[in-house]
Amino acid sequence: MFDYLYLVPLLPLATFIINGLFRTRLSKGVVQGLAVAAPGLSFALSVALFFGLLGLNPAHRSVEQVLFAWIPIGNLQLDIAFLLDPLSSVMIMVVSGVGFLIHVYSIGYMAHDPGVKRFFIYMNLFMFSMLTLVLANNLILLFIGWEGVGLCSYLLISFWFTKKSATDAGNKAFIVNRIGDFGFLLGGFIIFWAAGTLQFNELATRAPHVFTIGGGAITAATLLLFLGATGKSAQIPLYIWLPDAMEGPTPVSALIHAATMVTAGVYMLARLNFLFILAPTSMLVVAIVGCATAFVAATIGLAQNDIKRVLAYSTISQLGYMIMACGVAAFAAGIFHLMTHAFFKALLFLGSGSVIHAMSDEQDMRKMGGLKKQLPVTYVTFLMATLAISGIPLFSGFFSKDEILWKSFSSGHGSIIFWIVGVITAMLTAFYMFRLLYMTFFGQPRYDKHTAEHLHESPKVMTVPLVILAILSVIGGWIGLPHSLGGGAWFEKFLEPVMTHAGGGGEAVAVHHASVSTEYLLMAITVVLVLVFIYIAYYLYVKNTAKAGSLRQSLSGVHKMIYNKYWVDEFYWAIIVRPVVNGAIFLWKVADVLIIDGIANGLARLVGDISETFRRAQNGYLRAYLTIFLIGAVVVIGFLVVR
Amino acid sequence: MVPLDYYIILSAFLFAVGVVGVIVSRNLIVMFMGVEIMLNAANLALMAFSRHLKLMDGQVLVFLVMTLAAAEAAVGLAIIIAVFRGRESVNADHLNLMKW
Numbered sequence: 001m002f003d004y005l006y007l008v009p010l011l012p013l014a015t016f017i018i019n020g021l022f023r024t025r026l027s028k029g030v031v032q033g034l035a036v037a038a039p040g041l042s043f044a045l046s047v048a049l050f051f052g053l054l055g056l057n058p059a060h061r062s063v064e065q066v067l068f069a070w071i072p073i074g075n076l077q078l079d080i081a082f083l084l085d086p087l088s089s090v091m092i093m094v095v096s097g098v099g100f101l102i103h104v105y106s107i108g109y110m111a112h113d114p115g116v117k118r119f120f121i122y123m124n125l126f127m128f129s130m131l132t133l134v135l136a137n138n139l140i141l142l143f144i145g146w147e148g149v150g151l152c153s154y155l156l157i158s159f160w161f162t163k164k165s166a167t168d169a170g171n172k173a174f175i176v177n178r179i180g181d182f183g184f185l186l187g188g189f190i191i192f193w194a195a196g197t198l199q200f201n202e203l204a205t206r207a208p209h210v211f212t213i214g215g216g217a218i219t220a221a222t223l224l225l226f227l228g229a230t231g232k233s234a235q236i237p238l239y240i241w242l243p244d245a246m247e248g249p250t251p252v253s254a255l256i257h258a259a260t261m262v263t264a265g266v267y268m269l270a271r272l273n274f275l276f277i278l279a280p281t282s283m284l285v286v287a288i289v290g291c292a293t294a295f296v297a298a299t300i301g302l303a304q305n306d307i308k309r310v311l312a313y314s315t316i317s318q319l320g321y322m323i324m325a326c327g328v329a330a331f332a333a334g335i336f337h338l339m340t341h342a343f344f345k346a347l348l349f350l351g352s353g354s355v356i357h358a359m360s361d362e363q364d365m366r367k368m369g370g371l372k373k374q375l376p377v378t379y380v381t382f383l384m385a386t387l388a389i390s391g392i393p394l395f396s397g398f399f400s401k402d403e404i405l406w407k408s409f410s411s412g413h414g415s416i417i418f419w420i421v422g423v424i425t426a427m428l429t430a431f432y433m434f435r436l437l438y439m440t441f442f443g444q445p446r447y448d449k450h451t452a453e454h455l456h457e458s459p460k461v462m463t464v465p466l467v468i469l470a471i472l473s474v475i476g477g478w479i480g481l482p483h484s485l486g487g488g489a490w491f492e493k494f495l496e497p498v499m500t501h502a503g504g505g506g507e508a509v510a511v512h513h514a515s516v517s518t519e520y521l522l523m524a525i526t527v528v529l530v531l532v533f534i535y536i537a538y539y540l541y542v543k544n545t546a547k548a549g550s551l552r553q554s555l556s557g558v559h560k561m562i563y564n565k566y567w568v569d570e571f572y573w574a575i576i577v578r579p580v581v582n583g584a585i586f587l588w589k590v591a592d593v594l595i596i597d598g599i600a601n602g603l604a605r606l607v608g609d610i611s612e613t614f615r616r617a618q619n620g621y622l623r624a625y626l627t628i629f630l631i632g633a634v635v636v637i638g639f640l641v642v643r
Numbered sequence: 644m645v646p647l648d649y650y651i652i653l654s655a656f657l658f659a660v661g662v663v664g665v666i667v668s669r670n671l672i673v674m675f676m677g678v679e680i681m682l683n684a685a686n687l688a689l690m691a692f693s694r695h696l697k698l699m700d701g702q703v704l705v706f707l708v709m710t711l712a713a714a715e716a717a718v719g720l721a722i723i724i725a726v727f728r729g730r731e732s733v734n735a736d737h738l739n740l741m742k743w
Contacts, residue, residue, distance in 0.1 A: 615743040616743065618741075618742050618743050619739065619742050619743075620738075620739030620740060620741055620742030621735075621736060621739055622674075622735045622736075622738065622739075623665075623666055623667075623669070623735060623736070626665055626666050627666055630662060630666065
């Protein structure tokens with residue numbers, strides 16, 4: 001059963017190769033069929049593997065499959081090997097499941113695009129890279145997947161490569177991610193230098209012996225690894241690429257820039273929890289960065305008008321929650337939120353894709369409105385996702401977000417400040433999500449006649465994935481029902497072997513013994529505040545829209561600041577990009593053209609000038625040559641005689 | 644018996660005549676004759692030394708040089724005829740295409 005583990009990443013790779021090599025020979029239908037079948041089969045296999053894993057004793061739920069030795073150099077023994085444990089099992093189900101639904105949806109969404117074959121080829125390559133990333137049993141194989149998803153992200157953001165803004169966005173995503181990857185690699189080197197292994201299971205057993213808690217090596221290594229996570233998971237200071245990544249096709253935004261790839265950083269933190277737990281300073285940094293990102297991104301999301309941009313900032317904000325959860329040692333809660341977020345954020349993006357599709361590629365919410373009647377399926381599913389992300393009780397987002405907020409308050413690494421900022425972010429989240437919902441689906445239509453004529457609900461192939469994701473968004477959180485609400489915290493228990501086998505992690509960390517009543521109280525406060533903000537959004541954007549305008553007027557300074565995203569892009573441009581570009585221009589014009597080319601060309605010109613003079617000697621007159629020859633002979637012989 | 648010096652002086656004189664003939668003359672055939680005179684000047688010197696040192700090596704060498712001179716005359720004259728056919732001239736100064 002577990003012998004088939006390698007097929008999970010291999011199936012998308014196989015279809016990638018087949019479609020990639022025979023792209024011109026195969027018909028569109030065959031390419032689509034293969035491309036969709038691969039993640040579907042991977043998902044079926046993942047589910048089977050999951051149940052196989054459930055059949056094992058919880059202590060032995062870690063299956064390794066070594067395919068072959070990859071890099072055996074002295075101490076460094078790296079294999080192409082896959083590791084199936086509760087954490088990777090959950091991840092492959094989320095990645096292949098959500099990925100499969102988005103592939104199906106893409107058949108409808110990309111139907112009229114001339115590059116549809118190329119699209120599916122890239123998507124399959126992405127599925128392969130992401131599944132390799134989550135199944136890798138060592139840090140370097142994980143890094144291969146990590147770079148692979150980065151490449152696919154670049155390729156798919158600039159999918160419409162004739163558009164300047166799309167290629168710019170692709171470049172930005174790739175370059176910003178390179179900064180993170182640099183940190184990731186350095187972190188990996190430090191770990192190998194100190195521990196002598198990069199394999200996760202070995203590392204977990206060795207780490208407590210080779211690293212001292214809070215020591216310099218472990219702190220530096222984890223901080224550098226976290227830099228990698230901030231790149232991939234779009235955290236401060238490297239979050240700026242994600243909003244621009246919305247230039248890609250909407251299914252790409254859903255799959256890569258919301259549901260799966262951007263969660264790779266969170267996955268990496270959870271996978272290496274036994275290292276992070278040894279570095280309290282790093283944990284604090286992780287928690288603060290996550291918390292700050294959640295808040296900052298949520299405030300920016302308040303004032304954006306592009307439907308996909310709001311969702312992009314919301315993604316950054318939710319990723320901030322997950323990172324914060326890891327920072328307070330609630331790794332299981334982070335993964336839980338990762339999963340529920342994958343459901344409802346994929347749904348939100350696919351829903352917005354359905355809206356954009358219906359609106360003839362209009363993304364500005366100010367030109368929408370009143371779409372509730374025209375797009376009933378999209379509206380209902382979108383509403384489910386909005387309720388889930390806002391954290392309305394019984395919806396999936398409520399359980400996972402509440403878990404994170406509770407842990408940020410109660411965990412030994414937590415603090416009341418994290419909780420307060422988390423709750424404020426939750427309020428803002430509810431506000432901007434309902435603002436988006438109201439501006440898009442409620443009120444008077446603000447689109448023109450031409451658009452109205454083409455307005456139509458999306459075809460079945462797009463709505464069915466929406467409905468499935470909506471169901472998951474509603475019930476997906478119930479597997480992690482906390483004790484306080486009568487559940488068994490089943491999800492956390494399932495992940496426990498991964499989170500504690502290093503002697504650190506979830507349960508081993510000291511917990512403030514806060515009572516269940518405190519938990520109820522905090523939960524109630526959050527829910528009430530969220531409901532209040534939903535009502536405010538309703539009041540401003542449905543009931544009394546004039547008020548929203550006047551409010552914007554009176555807060556024009558603040559509005560301008562968040563509308564312009566705190567001028568962070570401009571700041572980076574002035575502080576980092578401009579000097580680098582100017583430095584590059586300097587090196588190009590002065591160091592390269594003037595000095596290096598000058599030396600090379602100057603030498604060539606010198607030789608040229610000299611030979612220009614001397615070549616006159618070759619005048620073609622035989623007798624002149626003979627004379628010179630004679631003189632030479634006389635000189636040589638004369639020299640020999642005289643000497 | 645004629646002393647060695649006389650032979651050497653005659654040989655040197657003949658060689659000089661040959662060199663001057665090659666350098667001064669513009670006619671390829673005259674230049675060619677100059678070359679032949681130089682070869683024979685060398686032959687004379689070889690013979691003189693051979694006699695003087697009582698060694699046969701010099702005489703062997705002379706045969707070789709004579710063979711070479713015969714071959715050279717055949718090939719050289721053929722070239723000069725080919726040149727003349729092409730350009731209606733055997734003036735060395737007109738054959739100056741191979742230059743910078």
